[in-house]
Amino acid sequence: MPTVLITGASSGIGKAFTELFAKQQYRIILASRDEGKLNQLAAEMQQQYGTQTRIVAVDLAQQDGAKLLYERLQGTRIDILINNAGSGSFGYLHELDARSEQQMLQLNVQSLSQLMMLILPDMVRRGSGRILNVGSTTSFYPCPLSANYSASKAFVLSLTEAVARELDGTGVSITALCPGGTGTAFFQAAQMEGLKVADPKALMSPDKVAQIGYKALMRGQVVVVPGMQNWLLTQAPRLFPRRFVTRITRSVLERKR
Numbered sequence: 001m002p003t004v005l006i007t008g009a010s011s012g013i014g015k016a017f018t019e020l021f022a023k024q025q026y027r028i029i030l031a032s033r034d035e036g037k038l039n040q041l042a043a044e045m046q047q048q049y050g051t052q053t054r055i056v057a058v059d060l061a062q063q064d065g066a067k068l069l070y071e072r073l074q075g076t077r078i079d080i081l082i083n084n085a086g087s088g089s090f091g092y093l094h095e096l097d098a099r100s101e102q103q104m105l106q107l108n109v110q111s112l113s114q115l116m117m118l119i120l121p122d123m124v125r126r127g128s129g130r131i132l133n134v135g136s137t138t139s140f141y142p143c144p145l146s147a148n149y150s151a152s153k154a155f156v157l158s159l160t161e162a163v164a165r166e167l168d169g170t171g172v173s174i175t176a177l178c179p180g181g182t183g184t185a186f187f188q189a190a191q192m193e194g195l196k197v198a199d200p201k202a203l204m205s206p207d208k209v210a211q212i213g214y215k216a217l218m219r220g221q222v223v224v225v226p227g228m229q230n231w232l233l234t235q236a237p238r239l240f241p242r243r244f245v246t247r248i249t250r251s252v253l254e255r256k257r
């Protein structure tokens with residue numbers, strides 16, 4: 001049975017991916033910081049689907065987080081990597097806490113890239129494997145008040161598209177899943193709860209996002225944006241000057257509920 005490694009498995013989109021793979025009888029390695037939540041999810045998957053799981057509690061916002069995770073898995077063949085762990089932040093860059101911002105960049109950018117670089121060589125040698133990196137609709141445009149976050153997600157999209165082309169003919173595929181607003185703990189963690197963009201009525205369910213991501217991953221599709229409205233949101237900025245796009249995205253993000 002193939003093995004899938006899911007980062008950020010303890011909640012939201014990562015948890016939804018865990019359930020999808022559990023139903024398909026994959027072996028699952030669940031990684032995030034909260035050992036208690038991971039243990040609980042592993043037990044649920046074992047009980048409901050008979051899934052073989054392993055958990056690794058790791059902080060991917062620390063410098064060597066990805067390396068530590070990889071070392072804990074030495075000798076384990078990873079068939080699929082779901083590079084999903086990530087966090088956001090909200091506010092004017094000059095007012096944000098520099099240390100928290102650096103930790104977010106370590107998580108969203110460095111650890112995501114490092115984990116891929118540790119796992120990809122074995123996949124290429126075997127001539128099989130799949131990777132899914134979680135970006136965002138903000139991968140497609142700069143977002144004032146979430147400047148580091150949107151830049152980190154632009155990195156995820158650019159990295160994925162470039163590596164996808166490098167992997168032509170290797171038997172390994174890579175996919176960027178770029179969701180819009182999704183009903184998870186993300187907005188609460190980023191202190192964005194009172195904002196219009198975090199209105200639960202406008203959010204897609206994490207299950208739906210994971211289903212769309214799963215299909216794209218299995219097809220080897222390079223980029224997928226869940227939902228027509230979100231897709232339009234990612235394409236519209238191409239038609240306008242960048243300075244106009246940042247004016248609009250700033251005013252959208254400033255709107256309160």
Ligand SMILES: NC(=O)c1ccc[n+]([C@@H]2O[C@H](COP(=O)([O-])OP(=O)(O)OC[C@H]3O[C@@H](n4cnc5c(N)ncnc54)[C@H](OP(=O)(O)O)[C@@H]3O)[C@@H](O)[C@H]2O)c1
Pocket residue numbers: 007008009010011012013014031032033034035037058059060061062084085086087088107134135136137178179180181182183184185186187189206
């Ligand atoms: N929700 C949205 O609207 C939305 C939209 C576009 C993209 N995304 C992206 O989707 C991905 C998943 O987010 P989500 O919406 O599912 O949010 P979530 O419910 O807050 O889940 C985030 C996951 O990442 C893990 N995580 C956070 N910090 C970590 C760290 N330092 N080390 C290891 N794991 C860590 C969390 O687990 P622990 O707390 O146990 O560590 C949790 O499992 C992120 O990359 C996010 O940027 C979300």
